[in-house]
Amino acid sequence: MQIQRFVVQTTDELDEKIRKYQKDFRPTLAFLFTTPFLGIEDCVGVFGSTGVEVFGCTTAGEIMTDTGSSPVHELSAVCCLLDPPPSAISVRLFERGEGGSAALGHQIGIWGSSLFSRPAFLIAISGLTNDGEAIIRGIQEAIPEGTTIVGGIAGDDNAFEETTAFSKNGLSHDGAVVLALDTDQIELSSFTTSGWQGVGTEMVVTSSEGNVVKSIDGRLPIDLVTEYLNIPKEEIIATALSFPMLVTRPDGTKTLRTALSADFETGYLTYAGTIPEGSILRFSSSFGFETIAATTRELKEYHQKKPDADLIIIFDCCARHQAAGKKVNEEIQAIADNWNVPVVGFFTYGEIGHTEAGSCDVFNETLSLALLKFR
Known part of the structure; x- marks a missing residue:
């Protein structure tokens, strides 16, 4: 499995980088997490001519380690190219439509179950009124119990005006982009942590x-x-x-x-x-440095339980970044240091993942990890 990552500030630079890496290997999948100011229609156009499947969305900040500086990026796009077997993946863009969020989730679940007997899902949801939990429950109605679902709610650099999810075939301001994985070929694991504590009157x-x-x-x-x-x-x-x-x-x-x-x-x-x-x-109490310390401890403990991964995707709440400032780099770097694999991701308006007990939920103010291991 080959993995190449880069950060760009323009769509011309994005197009140039993709074509450069296509000379060395044949990527079949791209993760693209981008500021909305880059021009999403232009991003879709770039990938439409490459033949590479794209799982993409707008963000409230981008994440990529091993750049020689901070892993946190602003007003940019982070791209990760990789070459899983086409038989192991499928990407589709969905619109919410009149049926609502639960119906959207059910449609996603039926689609994924029709592709693979044991699917797993990565999802990025767009739209500021979409009900992330209803989408997840809708998916679960149509898939085997215990199926892994990880992802996040797209951002728009904290403007809270319009968010976007996209694939190589188009974009949606009120829907979701979904990557279905064949877990017989690609293992998907989930980890979540928050560290926030309730205060005040109930x-x-x-x-x-x-x-x-x-x-x-x-x-x-x-x-x-x-x-x-x-x-x-x-x-x-x-x-x-x-x-x-x-x-x-x-x-x-x-x-x-x-x-x-x-x-x-x-x-x-x-x-x-x-x-x-x-x-x-x-x-909840305001975010403190002790929250970062607790997160890094939990990351180390989880690494001991799940030491193997080939790629990690971070879905990290934008409020953690806003509250912690540069200290948020510490928990991101802890992920890279523990697993020593490529790490990309973005700051979200909501995080999707599994609790330690195994249940899948939609969170806020939470760090959610998707660990991919190619069999």
Whole structure:
């Protein structure tokens, strides 16, 4: 398996690099994580003429190790070219459509199961109102129990205006790009960690619909959150990134949620994943250096359990980068140092992966890893 990675700032440079590497080997798959300012239609056009399958999306920052400087990149594109057997992979772009997020997920699951008897999935979701959890549950309805699903929600450099997922065949602002893997040929493993702790008074979601929260303790969410954080309403999305909600669902499971959009007419907040009525909410403490230390310890422990990988893809919450600054480099470098393999990825608006207990979920404020091992 050959793997080549590079960082570019223009689509002309992207085209030049791809053609350069195609002289040395025949890549069949590319991961492309890019700032929206690079020109996504032009990126799609570059790959449309190469014959290389593309799993791509816009980001809130790009990640690639072994560049001789910081692994964190801004206003650029990170590209990873590799040559798995075409029989082991398939990439498809999906639109949400009128059926909603759960129907989109079900369509993805049926598609992947029709390709491979034991599929695994990498997914990048676009759209600020898409319900990531509903998509995952929809996928799970149509696939074997225990199937691995890892990925992230696309970003747009923290503008929170429009995100994009794309393949070599097109792009979507409200859908997902999905890479289905044949696990008889490529193993996909998942690791997630957050380190955030709940603080403050418990609150109850008194009205919600999917990932739209309509009232908390009988109050409009926008009013409650802005009052708690002591901020003007127009700053709610940017500020809430640093104070995610720790959600305890009615079934006792927990996750972190961050608002992706606010409706100032209704007072509702839309989150990256479902928040059921009856869920208990607590604001989380601000990100501290001890969070990075905890993450690096957990990474080392996971490496001892899962030491083998050929490529690692990082889906890291943009809020971790925003809160930790340059300290976020430490957890990224810890990944590279532990596994000593190529590492690429991006900063997300939501992370998808499996807990230590094995359940798949959509998270916020979390570091999610996809470890690929080619058999």
